[in-house]
Amino acid sequence: MKNLENEIRLKGDRDIEQIPSIGDKALRINLNENIYGTFAEIGAGQETVRHFFRAGGSSGTIAKAMSAYDKDFSDAIYGIEDDGRYVTESRLRKMLQHEIELVEQRLKREKHPNKLFFSYANTVATIDFAKQYKGHGWVGIIFQLEPDEAYNEIIIHIRFKETDAKLQQETLGKLGVNLIYGAFYKYNDPKRLLRYLYDHIDKDQLEIDTVNFSGPRFEDVDNRLMSLQLVKNGMTDAVMFDPTGKNVLPAQVLYKKNILALRGSFRPVTKVNMDMYEKSLQMFLQESKVKRENTLVVFEITLSNLRSDGEIDERDFLDRAELLCSLGQTVLISNFQEYFKVVEYFSDYTKERMGLAMGVNNLIDIFDEKYYRHLSGGILEAFGKLFYRDMKVYLYPMEDEDGTILTSQNLKVHPRMKELYKFFAYNGKVIDITDFDKSHLKIFSREVLKMISKGQPGWEEMLPPGIAELIKRDHLFGCDESKIVEKV
Secondary structure, eight states: OOOOTTSOOOTTOOOOOOOOOHHHHHHHHHHOTTEEEEEEEESSOSHHHHHHHHHSOGGGTEEEEEOOOSHHHHHHHHOOOTTOOSSSHHHHHHHHHHHHHHHHHHSOTTTOTTOEEEEEEEEEEOOOTTSSOOOEEEEEEEEOSSTTSOOEEEEEEEEEOOSOHHHHHHHHHHHHHHHHHHHHHSTTOHHHHHHHTTTTOOTTTEEEEEEEEESGGGTTOOHHHHHHHHHHTTSOSEEEEOTTSOEEOHHHHHTTOEEEEEEOOOTTOOHHHHHHHHHHHHHHTTSTTOOGGGEEEEEEEEGGGGEETTEEOHHHHHHHHHHHHHTTOEEEEEOOOSHHHHHHHHHTTOOSOEEEEEEHHHHHHHTOGGGGTTSTTHHHHHHHHHHSSSEEEEEEOEEOTTSOEEOTTTOOOOGGGHHHHHHHHHTTSEEEOOSOOGGGGGOOHHHHHHHHHHTOTTGGGGSOTTHHHHHHHHTGGGOOHHHHHHHO
16 A cells, blocks of 8 residues: 655645555455465355455465355265255354364464464355345354464354345455455454445445454454444344344344334333233234244334434443343344334344334324325325234323323324324224233333432332342443442
8 A cells, every 4th residue: 555644735635544455455465474274155156265366476375265066065065054054154154163174284383383374254145046035145254363372253144235146246255355354454443344344345235234253352342232333334224132142143033933023212121111022922922823932022222212412322232232131032223213114124034923012102103294204105105014914013001191091092193193093093903902000101211210320219119120130230321339229
């Protein structure tokens, strides 16, 4: 890269970040006499290693490049997957582990004492002939930054957006170079490393919806925060965590499942949230063809619910995710403002039954026209997408200021929306949760949060069992237990 220090600068010039070309990145790695490893690419040609061959000096970097396209050859090398599939995380991990073990076996340390070994691999499926399925893939690298150091690993899942196989191959090749370059030269700043994966790639070309870092150099990396960056940076619309807090692939978790979703701030999760969850799930499981073993409950938090003063509060995000996961829940973080977009997202992965559990105030908001002015079909388009299949809303009641219990029968929407609301309510799209604890209706998470931050007693009884103890132990949401003890 050119040194810009001696170049002419004019008044008004601004400093801009210099992004090396794909060729420059490959060449820099090739010219490092210590970086040495293998490439194993399945499904879209050897697009990544091609850049290293073309850059020059590749003999000092590429120990081996291969592509086991034939399934029998692939199975003979990496083993047979339990599910018989080839484009899976399990397959990628087997590829990486197998190839790095071969590097260690065949390249003796006595002969290569300073080498930094790596193995890059991908297993992908590009767009099909009918252009109905755009394709996806797993991409990863296992590498070391000191000759005697344990290996680090970065694994991502991608979804292609382009509608031409050749273009997808070219995009994959650029992504591979960016990943390898980032692993060696941006490992100290994983957030920036993620952004650099899109160098010379437009977000309309590729989606990254899952990422996991591991190894000694990433011991302090929280993969949940890295997933949050994917949504924050517009790399994907949603990311998901399982009850253990681990990043999981949404497509894999949602595939052919009956889905019940609860949207909220969960700041913190309260007895109201859990009562809504338990009662709506009981009702959802009574629907035809809905069985517990094939049903997934998703607690969804929108990105707008994570913002504080315009910025995303990462600590606050982790606090919420930790509490929900501790209750055994699956958590989805999305950038969907409208409910119909959540339903559309789920519909990409399942055709089974869907349900939304929400409070009366949320349902009233759904019938507010101002949220749909950007749609050419307005609120009718939104509701067509929301209820186009047999989707139902399980409605949790709300207590009005005068003590009236509001349900689907007596809630008030804008007069222009009254008949539209009646249509959905009378056709069984909105179902009241009648078995509820009236004492829970006076619990509001924002009030609980104020009590926690001010050290006021009494908030513990408003939360599910065990949650207050977690908040105190880990000082979540700014909780200072010493203040609570003083005021009790």
